[in-house]
Amino acid sequence: xxxxxxTIDGLETVYDALAxxxxxxxxxxxxxxxxxxxxxxxxxxxxxxxxxxxxxAALQDL
Amino acid sequence: xxxxxTEARPSIxxxxxxxxxxxxxxxxxxxxxxxxxxxxxxxGMVTALxxxxxxxxxxxxxxxxxxxxxxxxxxxxxxxxxxxxxVGVAERMTEGGLPxxxxxxxxxxxxxxxxxxxxxxxxxxxxIINVQQQxxxxxxxxxxxxxxxxxxxxxxxxxxxxQKDGYAVxxxxxxEGPYAVESDWVVAADGGRSGIRTALNLQMExxxxxxxxxxxxxKINLPLPTERLAYFDPDWxxxxxxxxxxxxxxxxxxxxxxxxxxxxxxxxxxxxxxTRIDAQLAMIGHAGVPWTMDWSSVYSARTLTLPxxxxxxxxxxxxxxxxxxxxxxxxxxxxxxxxxxxxWHLAFVVxxxxxxxxxxxxxxxxxxxxxxxxxxxxxxxxxxxxxxxGFRLLRDAVLSLSLTQEFVRPLYHWRTSRPHEYTHSxxxxxxxxxxxxxxxxxxxxxxxxxxLAANDFLLDHLGGGFDLLYFTDTxxxxxxxxxxxxARAQGMPLNVIAVGATQAVAGADQHLPxxxxxxxxxxxxxxxxxxxxxxxxxxICARWLTLDATRLQAAxxxxxxx
Numbered sequence: 317x318x319x320x321x322x323t324i325d326g327l328e329t330v331y332d333a334l335a336x337x338x339x340x341x342x343x344x345x346x347x348x349x350x351x352x353x354x355x356x357x358x359x360x361x362x363x364x365x366x367x368x369x370x371x372x373a374a375l376q377d378l
Numbered sequence: 379x380x381x382x383x384t385e386a387r388p389s390i391x392x393x394x395x396x397x398x399x400x401x402x403x404x405x406x407x408x409x410x411x412x413x414x415x416x417x418x419x420x421x422g423m424v425t426a427l428x429x430x431x432x433x434x435x436x437x438x439x440x441x442x443x444x445x446x447x448x449x450x451x452x453x454x455x456x457x458x459x460x461x462x463x464x465v466g467v468a469e470r471m472t473e474g475g476l477p478x479x480x481x482x483x484x485x486x487x488x489x490x491x492x493x494x495x496x497x498x499x500x501x502x503x504x505x506i507i508n509v510q511q512q513x514x515x516x517x518x519x520x521x522x523x524x525x526x527x528x529x530x531x532x533x534x535x536x537x538x539x540x541q542k543d544g545y546a547v548x549x550x551x552x553x554e555g556p557y558a559v560e561s562d563w564v565v566a567a568d569g570g571r572s573g574i575r576t577a578l579n580l581q582m583e584x585x586x587x588x589x590x591x592x593x594x595x596x597k598i599n600l601p602l603p604t605e606r607l608a609y610f611d612p613d614w615x616x617x618x619x620x621x622x623x624x625x626x627x628x629x630x631x632x633x634x635x636x637x638x639x640x641x642x643x644x645x646x647x648x649x650x651x652x653t654r655i656d657a658q659l660a661m662i663g664h665a666g667v668p669w670t671m672d673w674s675s676v677y678s679a680r681t682l683t684l685p686x687x688x689x690x691x692x693x694x695x696x697x698x699x700x701x702x703x704x705x706x707x708x709x710x711x712x713x714x715x716x717x718x719x720x721x722w723h724l725a726f727v728v729x730x731x732x733x734x735x736x737x738x739x740x741x742x743x744x745x746x747x748x749x750x751x752x753x754x755x756x757x758x759x760x761x762x763x764x765x766x767x768g769f770r771l772l773r774d775a776v777l778s779l780s781l782t783q784e785f786v787r788p789l790y791h792w793r794t795s796r797p798h799e800y801t802h803s804x805x806x807x808x809x810x811x812x813x814x815x816x817x818x819x820x821x822x823x824x825x826x827x828x829x830l831a832a833n834d835f836l837l838d839h840l841g842g843g844f845d846l847l848y849f850t851d852t853x854x855x856x857x858x859x860x861x862x863x864x865a866r867a868q869g870m871p872l873n874v875i876a877v878g879a880t881q882a883v884a885g886a887d888q889h890l891p892x893x894x895x896x897x898x899x900x901x902x903x904x905x906x907x908x909x910x911x912x913x914x915x916x917x918i919c920a921r922w923l924t925l926d927a928t929r930l931q932a933a934x935x936x937x938x939x940x
């Protein structure tokens with residue numbers, strides 16, 4: 317994974333923002349919202365191999 | 379007894395001619411044929427015309443007595459037109475066709491993507507031209523009829539193909555009963571439901587996608603340009619996709635995906651068609667415009683190919699060899715490339731100029747093309763008709779993002795059919811200068827057309843055999859002329875064009891002045907003495923910065939393996 321990492325404060329901010337946004341999207345749109353977000357993140361990441369690693373990590377321990 | 383209908387098919391815009399069946403009793407008994415082509419669609423007829431061009435006679439068998447029902451294939455690519463030009467029907471296609479180059483994708487009433495297909499000043503033909511398939515078949519049939527090497531037999535249905543040692547025996551049924559015909563080669567151009575493929579029990583490789591599309595042709599007057607229109611997830615057909623194309627003769631193609639679980643029979647009920655077409659017209663702002671139905675059908679997307687097109691004396695081509703989704707206009711456009719390739723490969727084998735390796739090369743090249751198309755078309759298909767919840771979710775996320783985010787919009791691109799490059803073909807010369815060129819079409823690539831003057835293009839001058847473009851303003855070196863003569867003496871058709879010569883030069887059949895050096899520049903040739911060798915399908919098989927007799931000889935030998 318990347319050397320860069322969020323600060324604890326930053327991670328907490330992301331945590332709250334994402335949870336709030338999922339609630340705002342509503343149960344029937346949460347999946348769609350998360351996929352849109354993933355695509356925006358992937359584009360910002362600009363690295364399809366790193367994104368694949370993240371997919372693998374996220375698929376673990378479901 | 380085979381009794382095809384003698385009733386002309388119904389059509390608003392096309393008058394079907396019902397042809398007389400070919401009956402064995404009306405003809406003298408015939409010897410074994412060189413080539414019998416089963417099927418008279420685009421693949422069958424172009425194969426016959428290409429074979430004839432190389433001097434090989436064929437028999438074309440059509441089970442029906444008339445051209446195919448409905449418009450079917452309507453969008454023909456530039457490369458298809460270049461191939462049709464080679465067999466003499468491009469002018470008629472152009473006269474009756476609607477050329478275009480723009481495509482639009484809509485979501486929630488917003489145009490989220492506009493495709494602009496490039497149109498180079500050096501191209502004679504537009505990226506796409508719309509012509510209904512019946513007209514295209516009529517033009518090809520007229521060309522076949524005018525050719526003494528093509529024996530066209532209407533109302534002849536193949537019941538059985540028996541493979542023998544080095545030839546095949548076909549049982550052909552007709553309105554007076556069956557007769558037998560022997561042939562060295564059988565071209566199975568009998569379409570997507572190929573009876574010959576089934577009889578030989580051949581399995582295709584690839585995927586079939588769930589979900590059906592209705593394809594409907596309506597006569598309607600819509601004030602819209604000839605451009606591709608694609609609508610995603612509209613209110614009247616949630617989650618699904620609708621395509622529209624203008625056709626000639628006041629016809630529009632409306633193509634829509636069916637909700638999951640609906641059967642083709644339900645979808646083709648007149649009231650179902652009417653409700654949906656009315657809804658589509660209302661959505662694009664033309665509610666209530668009167669229309670009449672011409673033809674409708676149902677299809678599903680498949681990406682399947684035979685892993686080998688040659689089986690004994692039987693060679694599969696076109697839809698009989700592979701089934702490709704229509705997204706990206708892959709059916710007939712691929713069939714033309716198959717048939718053009720098969721025509722010359724088979725002709726050279728029939729004439730004894732090359733061995734079975736050449737036919738194996740045809741199969742390798744065209745299976746490779748089919749696989750490339752399957753990879754590309756699979757992407758389009760997964761976007762147009764998502765095959766699983768995951769693909770649907772991603773597609774819906776892209777639709778939603780595309781309203782504001784530029785980066786996802788290219789995913790709407792439908793990847794139009796393009797000619798396959800035979801980059802690793804067995805026929806490419808190993809000892810030429812391919813890798814040293816900085817531009818121009820490389821090994822295996824189709825040719826780059828070049829405008830020479832008003833209504834005069836490079837491709838107008840090519841075809842019918844191998845073409846050697848030799849860049850010179852003077853006579854060809856003696857040794858080169860010698861090598862060319864030797865190849866010709868062995869039966870190789872080789873047309874030599876002197877590029878850069880203002881008058882006829884010794885050793886060349888034609889000369890192109892290329893006064894402004896434009897052709898030379900497009901082909902990346904820095905100086906006189908450079909050359910390109912094009913196969914009979916115009917794909918490049920060798921190119922040199924400086925050609926010499928030894929390397930020409932080597933390239934010609936490589937191009938016709940024994």
